[in-house]
Amino acid sequence: MKYSINLNGKVREVDVDADTPLLWVLRDVVGLTGTKYGCGIAFCGACTVHLDGQAKRSCVTPISAVGDAEVRTIEGLHETPIGKALQQAWRELDVVQCGYCQSGQLMSAAGLLAENPKPSDADIDAVMSGNICRCGTYVRIRAGISRASKLASESANSSGSGASI
Amino acid sequence: MSRDEIDIKSPSRRDFLGVSLAAASGLLIGFSVGGRVWAQEVPATPPASVPKPKPNAFVRIDASGPITLVLPYVEMGQGVYTSQVQLLAEELEVEPASVSFEAAPPNNELYANPFIGEQVTGGSTALRGSWITLRQAGAAAREMLIEAAARRWNVPASACHAMDGRVIEAASGRSIEYGQVARDAAKLPIPTSPVLKTPDKFRFVGKSTKRVDSPAKTNGSAIFGIDVRPPGLRYAVVSACPVFNGKLASVDDSKAMKIRGVQQIVKTDDAVAVVADNTWGARKGLAALKIRWDEGANATLTTADLVHEADTALRRKGLIFTKEGDVAKAEARAAKRYEADFRQPILAHAAMEPLSCTVHVKADSCEVWLGSQNLARAHKAAAKAVGLPPDKVTMHNYYLGGGFGRRLEIDYVPQAVLIAKQVEGPVKVTWTREEDMQHDYYRYLNNSRVTVGLDSAGKPISWRHRVIGPNVMERFLPGNTKDGIDLDVVECAQGPYDIPNTLIEYTRNEPPKGLGAGNWRGVGPTRNVFVVESVIEELALQSGKDPLAYRLPMMNKHPRPKAALELAANKAGWGHPLPKGSGRGIAVFSGFGSHLALVAQVDVSSSGRVRVKKVVCAVDTGFVVNPDVVRAQMEGGIIFGITAALYGKITVKGGRIVESNFDTYPMLRMREAPEIEVYIIDSKEDSGGVGEPGTTGAIAAVSNAVSAATGKRIMTLPIEVAKGEEG
Ligand code: FES
Ligand code: FES
Numbered sequence: 017m018k019y020s021i022n023l024n025g026k027v028r029e030v031d032v033d034a035d036t037p038l039l040w041v042l043r044d045v046v047g048l049t050g051t052k053y054g055c056g057i058a059f060c061g062a063c064t065v066h067l068d069g070q071a072k073r074s075c076v077t078p079i080s081a082v083g084d085a086e087v088r089t090i091e092g093l094h095e096t097p098i099g100k101a102l103q104q105a106w107r108e109l110d111v112v113q114c115g116y117c118q119s120g121q122l123m124s125a126a127g128l129l130a131e132n133p134k135p136s137d138a139d140i141d142a143v144m145s146g147n148i149c150r151c152g153t154y155v156r157i158r159a160g161i162s163r164a165s166k167l168a169s170e171s172a173n174s175s176g177s178g179a180s181i
Numbered sequence: 182m183s184r185d186e187i188d189i190k191s192p193s194r195r196d197f198l199g200v201s202l203a204a205a206s207g208l209l210i211g212f213s214v215g216g217r218v219w220a221q222e223v224p225a226t227p228p229a230s231v232p233k234p235k236p237n238a239f240v241r242i243d244a245s246g247p248i249t250l251v252l253p254y255v256e257m258g259q260g261v262y263t264s265q266v267q268l269l270a271e272e273l274e275v276e277p278a279s280v281s282f283e284a285a286p287p288n289n290e291l292y293a294n295p296f297i298g299e300q301v302t303g304g305s306t307a308l309r310g311s312w313i314t315l316r317q318a319g320a321a322a323r324e325m326l327i328e329a330a331a332r333r334w335n336v337p338a339s340a341c342h343a344m345d346g347r348v349i350e351a352a353s354g355r356s357i358e359y360g361q362v363a364r365d366a367a368k369l370p371i372p373t374s375p376v377l378k379t380p381d382k383f384r385f386v387g388k389s390t391k392r393v394d395s396p397a398k399t400n401g402s403a404i405f406g407i408d409v410r411p412p413g414l415r416y417a418v419v420s421a422c423p424v425f426n427g428k429l430a431s432v433d434d435s436k437a438m439k440i441r442g443v444q445q446i447v448k449t450d451d452a453v454a455v456v457a458d459n460t461w462g463a464r465k466g467l468a469a470l471k472i473r474w475d476e477g478a479n480a481t482l483t484t485a486d487l488v489h490e491a492d493t494a495l496r497r498k499g500l501i502f503t504k505e506g507d508v509a510k511a512e513a514r515a516a517k518r519y520e521a522d523f524r525q526p527i528l529a530h531a532a533m534e535p536l537s538c539t540v541h542v543k544a545d546s547c548e549v550w551l552g553s554q555n556l557a558r559a560h561k562a563a564a565k566a567v568g569l570p571p572d573k574v575t576m577h578n579y580y581l582g583g584g585f586g587r588r589l590e591i592d593y594v595p596q597a598v599l600i601a602k603q604v605e606g607p608v609k610v611t612w613t614r615e616e617d618m619q620h621d622y623y624r625y626l627n628n629s630r631v632t633v634g635l636d637s638a639g640k641p642i643s644w645r646h647r648v649i650g651p652n653v654m655e656r657f658l659p660g661n662t663k664d665g666i667d668l669d670v671v672e673c674a675q676g677p678y679d680i681p682n683t684l685i686e687y688t689r690n691e692p693p694k695g696l697g698a699g700n701w702r703g704v705g706p707t708r709n710v711f712v713v714e715s716v717i718e719e720l721a722l723q724s725g726k727d728p729l730a731y732r733l734p735m736m737n738k739h740p741r742p743k744a745a746l747e748l749a750a751n752k753a754g755w756g757h758p759l760p761k762g763s764g765r766g767i768a769v770f771s772g773f774g775s776h777l778a779l780v781a782q783v784d785v786s787s788s789g790r791v792r793v794k795k796v797v798c799a800v801d802t803g804f805v806v807n808p809d810v811v812r813a814q815m816e817g818g819i820i821f822g823i824t825a826a827l828y829g830k831i832t833v834k835g836g837r838i839v840e841s842n843f844d845t846y847p848m849l850r851m852r853e854a855p856e857i858e859v860y861i862i863d864s865k866e867d868s869g870g871v872g873e874p875g876t877t878g879a880i881a882a883v884s885n886a887v888s889a890a891t892g893k894r895i896m897t898l899p900i901e902v903a904k905g906e907e908g
Contacts, residue, residue: 032442032459032461033441033442033461033462033465035461036459036461036462037461040459040460040461041459043408043460044416044458044459044460044461045459047410048401049401049404049407049408049410050400050401050402051401052405052407052533052534052582053407053460053535053611054533054534054535054614054843055614055842055843056613056614056842057614057842057843057844059842059843059844060533060843060848062533089401090400090401091400091401091402093400093401094400102399103399103400106395106399107391107395107396107399110391110392110395110809110813111395111399112258112392112394112395112398112399113258113259113260113813113817114256114257114258114532114533114534114580114581114582114583114584115258115394115397115398115403115405115580115582116405116532116533116534116580116582116583117533118398118399119401122399140851141851141852142852144851145850145851145852145853146850147850147851148533148843148848148850149533149820150531150532150533150583150585150821150848151258151533151583151817151820151821152816152817152818152819152820152821152824152849152854153813153816153817154820154849154850154851154854155816155854155856155857156813156816157851158851158854
């Protein structure tokens with residue numbers, strides 16, 4: 017089947033079976049390998065991407081369900097103010113260790129901040145507990161999201177525009 | 182240098198030998214452990230007679246300016262790229278942020294870990310191995326660059342110094358970029374004993390410089406082994422016989438071949454792989470195969486059988502590892518005797534990145550892309566599997582999505598090569614998470630029997646510890662065994678306590694053939710510190726003493742862990758009352774060249790649910806190259822340990838691993854992650870390892886905290902608390 021997907025602002029044509037998870041379309045067909053495979057059963061969050069700004073597990077999202085939704089992956093995260101703020105916070109706090117889970121962590125975090133720009137620690141825990149980090153960077157991820165929330169609101173205030181995703 | 186010549190435990194035999202390779206465009210310099218010396222200028226196109234320079238060096242300076250550092254230790258999250266860059270950059274006098282870096286190719290002679298004698302990243306030895314050697318490489322390059330500039334200016338080298346990538350003559354104020362003198366520098370003899378900077382002059386070492394891998398790991402551009410995509414790549418998913426040591430009998434592929442994108446079914450002795458134009462097609466193809474396995478002798482094996490064997494071993498006398506004083510005599514005159522058995526389960530590594538290896542077998546060469554902690558060994562195994570001399574096999578190492586000891590093993594490399602041999606063009610063999618959990622080199626069952634003789638005041642006068650477990654080192658690194666004893670498995674079998682009579686015994690108990698036992702984060706100390714610290718805490722309670730007050734007077738001969746314990750206890754508010762159902766527990770030990778104390782605080786609910794609230798960790802790891810990296814390793818190691826303490830358990834049924842993914846082998850998640858405080862003790866001693874001890878300490882401290890909350894000693898891991906046991 018031929019599908020055309022709106023990926024990080026560009027239209028991409030792919031020819032795959034309808035049941036092919038978006039994860040493998042991204043990694044193997046399109047060649048965007050920043051989105052990771054960790055479990056394949058929606059249990060680890062390594063494969064998290066955005067569909068129309070909402071965090072989704074791409075390992076269980078068949079290409080046929082993507083439709084004309086805007087797909088955003090880690091490679092396009094910097095194009096949003098929230099994404100930029102998260103990346104800056106992650107670097108300031110040196111959140112990453114092996115880094116393998118971090119694309120998914122950042123995409124989940126971006127989804128959270130888009131809906132809830134000033135999350136409490138409990139809000140963060142609730143959303144981010146879907147993402148496993150085997151290296152155990154949770155303490156810093158939590159701090160990173162709080163920091164990004166501040167950075168995003170500062171830049172929104174200074175530019176006068178609301179944060180969008 | 183053969184492994185025999187290396188004293189595994191001491192880094193003192195670090196011969197320094199310069200290696201300088203002048204590429205047409207600049208300078209290459211490095212050092213080698215017992216290696217050869219190269220110093221030659223290489224023409225743009227090397228004539229056939231000149232051996233082609235391999236980038237077997239640590240510093241590469243391009244005439245046009247850019248500086249590249251070549252890093253022998255692989256980055257698997259532990260921050261070692263950052264620390265290696267700090268060490269090299271410090272002596273070379275360049276800003277860490279101004280250089281680029283790359284992973285070293287396989288070359289035991291150039292890049293061997295001086296602790297291990299092979300190019301291995303493991304055992305928390307990386308920084309300990311590179312502390313002097315990388316600095317020497319940087320310093321040698323700096324001296325050669327200064328000398329070259331001084332000659333050009335016709336001034337003595339002593340009138341010049343280096344700073345931020347330039348050589349400067351202080352008197353005149355003139356300066357020149359490294360790149361502009363790199364070619365001249367390459368022609369100079371390599372200084373045999375370059376002068377290292379004294380620590381008071383350090384600008385980067387000892388500081389929390391930013392991780393060099395953060396940018397790539399936050400924008401999707403970091404390439405892990407599983408991410409490589411050489412042109413023409415096909416994708417394979419593999420299934421090896423789920424029963425250990427079983428073989429492939431037959432495969433009916435009629436359905437699988439009809440699946441779109443499936444190109445080929447490849448069989449090996451014990452596995453079958455489906456090759457397709459993407460991973461999903463390969464997975465669907467694999468699911469559609471009708472496979473018959475020849476399950477062999479292990480087909481009925483269960484955890485109960487294995488546990489029974491390990492329990493039987495508890496009664497078997499072992500080989501004697503340490504003997505001090507006379508334990509039997511002391512036990513005979515003891516006022517009281519304590520004896521207990523401890524049991525620890527099988528554990529999987531479950532690194533976040535499942536195993537993967539990409540291979541292109543060509544007519545008379547072979548290329549391999551992967552993430553390995555053990556590149557030189559992977560190289561050898563690939564060459565053997567493909568049937569080519571090693572120099573025809575090119576290895577490319579990438580970021581590791583976690584190692585924890587799993588990527589010290591190279592099993593997935595020859596497997597991928599054997600598959601690739603049957604495939605036209607490059608093929609990426611990816612293990613599913615289920616395959617990764619089914620075919621690990623597990624931390625195997627570990628039992629312990631501890632017998633302590635006590636005086637009338639409840640103080641230990643003898644310590645007897647029978648350590649039961651597999652001899653991993655005999656297979657993995659024979660140099661790390663002695664008289665049949667795996668030196669890892671007995672590490673930390675006694676604590677940092679002054680007990681006059683000690684006997685440490687090792688009783689070997691191997692898993693059945695085909696069930697791999699390997700190295701798991703924290704190796705011996707992780708299995709032993711849980712035991713030792715549980716016993717000590719139990720003895721304190723039995724003699725009516727506070728566990729802190731009980732320990733301290735026994736630690737006078739162990740000032741470093743003692744100081745760590747005092748600090749951690751103080752910061753954790755030891756002794757402050759806690760509500761019912763809460764408890765604090767201590768772990769203190771010396772291991773991996775570091776000295777740690779942890780205090781964990783837990784809540785246990787009436788339903789038996791354990792929640793770790795807080796962990797305070799004090800660490801003396803000698804001289805610290807990057808404090809923030811140490812902190813991060815403690816945080817991560819502690820989370821890893823809590824996962825093991827609360828959830829870690831692999832079970833066997835029908836000769837297969839029952840757990841298959843994160844639904845059945847759970848990981849600690851953010852909502853369960855405790856607050857973690859790390860205190861680093863200032864020290865000028867040699868640097869110790871930091872990747873593993875956090876895990877080691879967390880398991881022990883958490884189980885002691887749970888015991889404190891419930892009043893019931895944890896003797897078997899993982900921790901299980903029955904309903905209504907919250908104390
Ligand atoms: S790979 Fe999708 S949630 Fe784990
Ligand atoms: S950083 Fe390694 S799994 Fe999260």
